[in-house]
Amino acid sequence: MKTIKVSIAGLGVVGSGLLSLLDQNQRFTRQGITFEVVGVSARTRHRERPVDISTYSWFDDPVEMANDPAADIFVELIGGADGPAKSAVIAALEAGKHVVTANKALIAEHGAQLAALAEQKGVSLKFEAAVAGGTPVVSGLRDGVAACHVTAVSGILNGTCNYILSTMAEKGADFDDVLLEAQKAGFAEADPSFDIDGVDAAHKLVILASLAFDAAVSMQNTSIGGIRHITLEDVRAARRLGMSIKLLGEAKMQEERVGLRVTPALIPQADPFAKASGSQNVVTVDANPLGRLAFQGPGAGAGATAAAVAADLGLIARNIKGPTYGVAAEDLRDLPILPVEDFENSYFIRLNLQDEPGALAAVAEALAAARVSIESLYQPPGDEGQASVEIVTHICKAAAAQNAAGALEKQPFVLGRPTVLPIILP
């Protein structure tokens, strides 16, 4: 029996879940591996937790724990791109320890730099839990499609947005009301902006794209949109088209340029993406000559995330090495960026019109002027002199759809800001 010594920084739900998992684990025992927890650290030592931590060595300072020679692997579950999480991970790598983290912000912002340090020190840096929780997409991209040319990776990556959008659709409720309810129920944070403004999904997308394209991509290269402006009318209009609105992260490679976009999008209800509800995540990978892979599984939750952290511990314990991103960090490519304006899709454009003669003709003219051609247009029965106009365009560049919407917004008979969302067809 091989004993691996682990210290764990951060004892929220995932940290507690990991402690219980390592405590019981029979499967690792069958593999001849025992994990011994030689240190724990968290912001608060004494608080109600689902596990008893009194038997573990306590550290007030995660950096001090990262430097403690007792541990072989340092597990970082503190969170945040900078601050103590980053300092502790750097300290642990500098001290020649393997690091396992579930911290998507840290890896999205500093992954390449930390991977380079790990490779220089000859240790592993692993983060399966940082994307899609328990769903093994990180290893899928790193190892499973290692021989392939990946052309795209897309995902439904944020449970809070899933919850809000599907509750709006099911209950016919407005965004603000559903958000408030989600916050009360604990499905959304007190400050929900990371989730609903797309930052969390963007962190995950940046990690997926780095792995998929062997490229150093960053948050700065990512077009990030959230769901705050999605109205109940948008959700209902999507339904009429047989579609759901989901927050989608897409990264694609086109002529050796890489483009990253997080945006709410219309997705056919029959599509696997549309099935991702609640904390379910779905990630698809398009690769040559393989074809399309889809991974679906729990993207959050104590058990799922702890299982992913523990899977990484298992790989390290079984001496499974290799660079963090498949290629050495210093060989991650610096690829030209495909601007989001060049993403080509059908677009869904919804306007609120003052219902006056000639308004619809002017809408059609504005679209034509922006060289956006209409695939379908629907004006449902309206009320009180207002009309909603729902347009599906033929495939065009994002820039064209946005220009058309911008021109429309300036028209006196267009009320408020038009909704412009890509339609993602399989």
Add this chain to the structure above:
Amino acid sequence: MKTIKVSIAGLGVVGSGLLSLLDQNQRFTRQGITFEVVGVSARTRHRERPVDISTYSWFDDPVEMANDPAADIFVELIGGADGPAKSAVIAALEAGKHVVTANKALIAEHGAQLAALAEQKGVSLKFEAAVAGGTPVVSGLRDGVAACHVTAVSGILNGTCNYILSTMAEKGADFDDVLLEAQKAGFAEADPSFDIDGVDAAHKLVILASLAFDAAVSMQNTSIGGIRHITLEDVRAARRLGMSIKLLGEAKMQEERVGLRVTPALIPQADPFAKASGSQNVVTVDANPLGRLAFQGPGAGAGATAAAVAADLGLIARNIKGPTYGVAAEDLRDLPILPVEDFENSYFIRLNLQDEPGALAAVAEALAAARVSIESLYQPPGDEGQASVEIVTHICKAAAAQNAAGALEKQPFVLGRPTVLPIILP
């Protein structure tokens, strides 16, 4: 740049696909790896192939090639549980070479023995391509859920059955006609029995179950049913219930007993399993504390299978080691078997009845006598004194449903053999 020398036995579509993939591969180059093909072998040297093999060293005998010291890795794409494939793999392992194979029959029948030999020799034996083609389910089970207690693994694993069953449904055609057409179109083998009788799916299921449960399971422990007896009436009746008939492999763990079953089953059309059409495979894994994972992707085809073989080559090239099944082959558990009779489901039972007074009452009595309770019963409008009766039972053991069907078959007014299929609810 690290050069890894590979010899390839078997140059059908997958072998040819692998040669082109290794020839072009840029992604491995970025990882600092070059694969050099130092030997090829196949049944016939001179035949039309999509790649030119004249520049490679040729071996008439794969066993001789397996013994050739020039190669680091021996790739076996010959196929078949025994014969030259087995001899060559044993020879390669004995000679201290790593082995990568796409051969499900070989691994299902002899995997534990071959893994033990590989572990004794300190080399790797890998077979990602043996199950679900390019979909990384082998590594998902071995590494991704390494920390979890897996309770079930299920899959739609055979493209020929997918094709036949969905064509029956779409074209309203009989099994025999669709099979013939599939054979003409190259979607089914001249001898289709491995596919349509469930043997191919059973091979894959045995491999999945071994990995999922760290257990030495075998074909002998697997209940295997095929789709030969599925009629157009069955397919239509399933549709009326909002379901599709698919050939499903299921392995589950119940009170430390492991049960394996391959059977056609009714699956709700909204279920991810029902979406698997053509060569698409879907595998789901239920694991504690993780939850449910689903993997979907191409289960066959030159590109997808070659990509999976190459992914294994990549792992070996990057020095990624570890026992074949996660646990050492000698530690694979010898678990008691959960007999298929104990599998609990709702069952679909369809009978052709001679339409005579009292027949339906007798059916209901026979079911009651077998202690099978009816959830729903439908008798569609029939013709010429015959009636089809379609029954959905409440959850019961397979034995009870089979007993009920057996008792019914003996009734003089029941024509032919009743159809009995489990209904798989999410």
